[in-house]
Amino acid sequence: MRLLSAQDPGVPLAVDDDELVRQAQRDLRAFAPLYRRFAVRVYRYVYSRVSNVADAEETTSQVFVDAMQGLQRYRPRGSFAGWLLAIARRRCADHYRRRVHSPLRDDLADASSRSPMDQALRNEALQGLARVLEKLSEQERELLRLRYAAELSHREIGYLLGRNEGAIKTAMSRLMHKARALWEAEDV
Amino acid sequence: MSDEQAPLELQSALQAFFHAQEPEARFLEALGQRLIERADTGRRAVSSGFGRAAARYVLAGLGVAVLAVLLVVGPQRVIAALARWTGYVPGLGVVEMAGARALPVPVSRAEKGVTFSIDQFVASPDETLLVVRITGIERDQAVSPRTIWIEWPGGTGLRLHADMSGPSYPACGPQGCPQVMQPDGFVIRKALDALPAGVDEVTLVWLPQGKVPGTTALEEWRFDLILKPIGQMDAAQWMVSSYDAGVASGRHHGIELRVNRVFQSSEATLVEMQIQVPEGIAFASIHGVLLQSDLGGPYRPTWPGQDLDEMGVPLIASTPAAPGGLAYLSWSIRQRFEPGEVEARAMTLRVEGVEARYSRDDEFPVIVGANPRIGDVIPLDVRFEVDGLPIHIRQARIVEATSIDPLSKASGPALEFLVESPVRSEDRRLLQVWFAPNYNQTHAMPFVDQRTGLVTERLGLNLESAPAPVIMVRLAGVVIDLSGPWLVSWPVPEMHARDGP
Numbered sequence: 001m002r003l004l005s006a007q008d009p010g011v012p013l014a015v016d017d018d019e020l021v022r023q024a025q026r027d028l029r030a031f032a033p034l035y036r037r038f039a040v041r042v043y044r045y046v047y048s049r050v051s052n053v054a055d056a057e058e059t060t061s062q063v064f065v066d067a068m069q070g071l072q073r074y075r076p077r078g079s080f081a082g083w084l085l086a087i088a089r090r091r092c093a094d095h096y097r098r099r100v101h102s103p104l105r106d107d108l109a110d111a112s113s114r115s116p117m118d119q120a121l122r123n124e125a126l127q128g129l130a131r132v133l134e135k136l137s138e139q140e141r142e143l144l145r146l147r148y149a150a151e152l153s154h155r156e157i158g159y160l161l162g163r164n165e166g167a168i169k170t171a172m173s174r175l176m177h178k179a180r181a182l183w184e185a186e187d188v
Numbered sequence: 189m190s191d192e193q194a195p196l197e198l199q200s201a202l203q204a205f206f207h208a209q210e211p212e213a214r215f216l217e218a219l220g221q222r223l224i225e226r227a228d229t230g231r232r233a234v235s236s237g238f239g240r241a242a243a244r245y246v247l248a249g250l251g252v253a254v255l256a257v258l259l260v261v262g263p264q265r266v267i268a269a270l271a272r273w274t275g276y277v278p279g280l281g282v283v284e285m286a287g288a289r290a291l292p293v294p295v296s297r298a299e300k301g302v303t304f305s306i307d308q309f310v311a312s313p314d315e316t317l318l319v320v321r322i323t324g325i326e327r328d329q330a331v332s333p334r335t336i337w338i339e340w341p342g343g344t345g346l347r348l349h350a351d352m353s354g355p356s357y358p359a360c361g362p363q364g365c366p367q368v369m370q371p372d373g374f375v376i377r378k379a380l381d382a383l384p385a386g387v388d389e390v391t392l393v394w395l396p397q398g399k400v401p402g403t404t405a406l407e408e409w410r411f412d413l414i415l416k417p418i419g420q421m422d423a424a425q426w427m428v429s430s431y432d433a434g435v436a437s438g439r440h441h442g443i444e445l446r447v448n449r450v451f452q453s454s455e456a457t458l459v460e461m462q463i464q465v466p467e468g469i470a471f472a473s474i475h476g477v478l479l480q481s482d483l484g485g486p487y488r489p490t491w492p493g494q495d496l497d498e499m500g501v502p503l504i505a506s507t508p509a510a511p512g513g514l515a516y517l518s519w520s521i522r523q524r525f526e527p528g529e530v531e532a533r534a535m536t537l538r539v540e541g542v543e544a545r546y547s548r549d550d551e552f553p554v555i556v557g558a559n560p561r562i563g564d565v566i567p568l569d570v571r572f573e574v575d576g577l578p579i580h581i582r583q584a585r586i587v588e589a590t591s592i593d594p595l596s597k598a599s600g601p602a603l604e605f606l607v608e609s610p611v612r613s614e615d616r617r618l619l620q621v622w623f624a625p626n627y628n629q630t631h632a633m634p635f636v637d638q639r640t641g642l643v644t645e646r647l648g649l650n651l652e653s654a655p656a657p658v659i660m661v662r663l664a665g666v667v668i669d670l671s672g673p674w675l676v677s678w679p680v681p682e683m684h685a686r687d688g689p
Contacts, residue, residue, distance in 0.1 A: 029224065029227045032220065035223055036220070044207060047209045057219075060211070062502070066502045068226060069502060126208065130205070137549075138551070145206065148203055148206040149206035
C-alpha cells in the first residue's frame, strides 16, 4: 500500500525545497513536510542499493535522522534532494561496509525470503530489465537509481556527483542508448 | 537523445523496475512519528522556537549572569556543577544526569550456573536505560531483549526505543587486552520510555524461557529495585567529570583526528574524538592508540565494549566548500584508557596508524571456462593504484567454496585471488582487497605474507550461478594501513583538575 508519493498532496509543490528547509532550520518541527516530500524517493533509492525490506527501512530511517541532525549545516543552494541523497549514498556505503563482513550464510538467508521486489521480478519484462542492469557498470546503474528510484533531476544528480548538468545529460543519453540496445537484445 | 527522449517503453520499464518495491505505510508512519518526537525533543533542548537574533541576546544575558555567579560562588564549584550535567555510564554512554535516578550498585542472582546481573539502571526524565548481563548460558543461546521488562505499582511495560545485544567480554587484566577476546556471556542494553515521575521502586522481570536448566518455560526471575537520585549516590563507577578539549587536532595523510571531550575518573579516562576522512575513503579505524600526560603514562586503551549510544553513530558528509573542492566524511570515536593522574595539566593522544577503506568501483573479467574445475589457475593482469599504492591482481585459482568458509552452505567451486603490492611503500601498506558480493559470494579474511608482499584474497563465488565462461568480478574496496603518528595535544583545564573525582 502506498501512503505517500513523490507528489504527496499534503506537500504543496509550489513551496520549493529550500523554503521548506529554511522553515525547518528555524523550527525542527517543520521537518515533517520535507520528510513527506522525500521519504518514498529515498526509500526507493535505498532499496535499490540494499535489496531487502528490513535493511531498506533501517537505512532510510538513519538517512532522515542524519538529515535532521545535520540540517543546520545545509546551505540552501537549490539542491536539497542532492544533499539528502548524498547522505543516503553514505548510509548505503556504511550498510555495505557492515554487510561485507557478514558470512555467506546471512546472504543465503536473505535470498531464501523473497521480497515483493523479487516477486515483481517474476514479471518477464522486469526480469529482462534486471539482466540489462546487470550488464551495466556500477556507475551506470547508480545513474539510473538516482534518476528513476530517487527521481532526481539532471541538475540534482550533477550537484551530487560534482559534475555539471550538461555532463549528466550527455552521460544519461549515452547510457540510454546502451540500455536500449541491451534491452532490445533481450527481446522483451 | 537525452534520457527524456529515450523510448517511452524503456523509461516506463525503468520506472516500474525501480518503483516495484514501495515502502510500507506502517513504516512511513512510524518513522514520521519518530522524527516528530526527535524534533520535539530537539526543540525542548535548544529552545529554537525564537529567532537567532533573540537567541544571541539571551545568550549574551546568560553570559553576564554566569559571570556574576562565577564572581559570587567561585569558578571551581560552578564548572564542577556544569560538568556533572552529563556523565558517562559504562554500557550506556553519555547520559543526562540532571533529575535522573539510578540503581546505586549492580544487582544479580545466580542459579544452576546461570548468573543474571543488572549492571546499570538509569531513569532520566527523558528515558529509562539499562544494561543487563547474563553468563553461564550456551554461547549460541541469544537472549531476546523482549524477555526482559519493567513493572511498577500501577504500571507495566515501557516502549522500547533501541536495544543493543551481543557477547559480553571480561575486563582486561594488568597485562592489557589480549589480541583475541573470548566472550564470557551475553549483554543486553535497552533504551525505553521514561518511567513516570516519582516512581522509584520498580521490578525488573526476566523470562529465561528454558535457558536456565530445570526451569519451566513460564518461570520468571524478578528483581525488586530501589532507585536513588544520582546526586545522592557515590558514582565512582561513572564518569561525571568532563571537559572540552578545545580545538585539539592532528592531521596526517589528509585524515584529521580531533579530540572533543574528555571524561575522567579514578577508574578510567575516556576520550571522545572525531575522525574526518577525505571523500574516497568509505571508512577508517584507528589502531596503536596511547594516551600520555605531563605527569605520567603512557596509558593503554582498555577494552571498550560498546555503549548503547554508539549504535547508529551518524556518518556526517560535508559538501565541498567550493565546486571541485574536497568533500569529507566524519564520525565520532570513543576510546577508554587506563586511569591517568587527575592533577595532570596537559594530555597527548598518539595514534600510530589508521586502516582506511578506499571505495573502488571497477570490474574485471575472469575467464573460468565452460567447465571450471577445482585447481584451475587463471592468469590475470589487473593493475591499479589506490592513493599512490600500486596493486596487482595477478592470478585466480578455482578452489572448493568450503575451503574458504567451512560453514558455507554453498558447495562447489570458488575463486581465490593472488594480489601483489609492495610490502611497505614508505608509510602505507595493503591490508585487504574487498570484492562486491555478487553471485552469493563469501569472503574470508585475506592472508598477507609480509615478506613477499603477496596477499591471498579468497572469494567464495558460486560459479554455478555465475554467467560462465566469463564472469565479471567487481572490486568494492581496498583497505590500506596508513602509518602515523597522529598526535593530538590539549591542556587540561585547571578547574577540572582540582574538582575531579
